[in-house]
Amino acid sequence: MEHLELFFKSIFIDNMVFATFLGMCSYLAVSKKVSTAVGLGAAVIFVLVVTVPLNWLLDQYILQPGALGKWLGAEYASYDLSFLSFIMFIATIATMVQLVEIIVEKFAPALYNSLGIFLPLIAVNCAILGGSLFMQSREIPTIGLATTYGLGSGIGWFLAILAIAAIREKIRYSNVPPALRGLGITFIITGLMAIGFMSFGGMLTGGDEESKKETPEVVERIEAEKEAIKKETGAEHSQSIADNTIKVVE
Template sequence: MLEHIELFFKSIFIDNMVFAVFLGMCSYLAVSKKVSTAIGLGAAVIFVLAITVPLNWLLDQYILQPGALTWMGDEYADFDLSFLSFIMFIATIATMVQLVEIVVEKFSPSLYNSLGIFLPLIAVNCAILGGSLFMQSREIPTLGLAINYGISSGIGWFLAILAIAAIREKIRYSNVPAPLRGLGITFIITGLMGIGFLSFGGMLTGGDEKAAAKAEAQTVEVKVENTPTKEQVELANNTKTNE
């Protein structure tokens, strides 16, 4: 349970897709002029990440990793299909985005019209592929953690685009210097927000300090156990003298 909570908060605040690794910046900058469109796109990103990251985890565990095909028989134990990771991940993402687009158009035409071209653009949002690649590189051990990571990383991206959209709506009425209007002031605000989000790293240092203290205590105990007693030293000296 603690591992799930830690991964959830780290993915939202500390390892935020936008502020930590600058993924999905094209959509982040293009769709953040209005809060309404930012909310729609952010919700779609959460949904797509929540589906594609677990699906790609299953593909990675049971098809792509070296030796992952052992469930098909011992003759497939030496197969390594990891070179297909990019193709398989992108195919999964594109399929799910198309499915989401069809469902939204069928059941909510008003939302589909408000999102416009930005809904299919989720397929080429590098934050979506980045979620699956980070899941693979961090070797997330269970499907539950993969679902957790997909949802939390999507929430982190949603908070980033929602915050910058709200700020950009307000600064329209501010006296921003002419050279900084538009993307200039947006990049400055993004950098300041990134610093703020990274400062949340101190939330999880307490557990690390306790683990380090525990490891140090165990090391001291081992050293004490291995230290010879006074009687052992005297016995060794007497033995050398007799020899």
């Protein structure tokens, strides 16, 4: 259940494009045709599925404070290599992107030529790096959940670029105002789709417990305010009863 919840949440609620607006350069540049959008989207899914769990292992066993002590001994427990996170994550991503580029060039040369420079640029796609950084900041506890998160994030980005590519193909035959043609109408449509994806925020059940996990300070403050309102309301009610009693006696 935890895997399923994280999977759908990373696709619809925390969508890389519509929630965080990551990977917009490739999203805008390669979404003119559905065929190229599908190819790049599949490549992004593969890279995220591989790099997020790999970077989880790097974070857990090398980068975190005391991580080296887990397998090298207590004398290394004081080492903190978290400042190397960006470099290590990007190195992992670049390696996987090179692997994808070799595979696509070998087995799908037409797709390789249509993607052009944007295939190797996946290495610096902020959606790819964002997946690993979100995994680290949200402290995903297991490698299985990290893989699920990478898969869901990749599919979410794939759905976003596929949707905008299909819409842009139809828009070619529409009478768009000259001032909005090209990127203008694309940004407007992206914003409207982002608003639509906001409706998925209430899709998951068990919101109270989840809210307490994610924002305990906010929940505690709200509960304290509720108690204060109850006490204040009770005091006002008691005072009102006393005033009415005095009037009756008079």
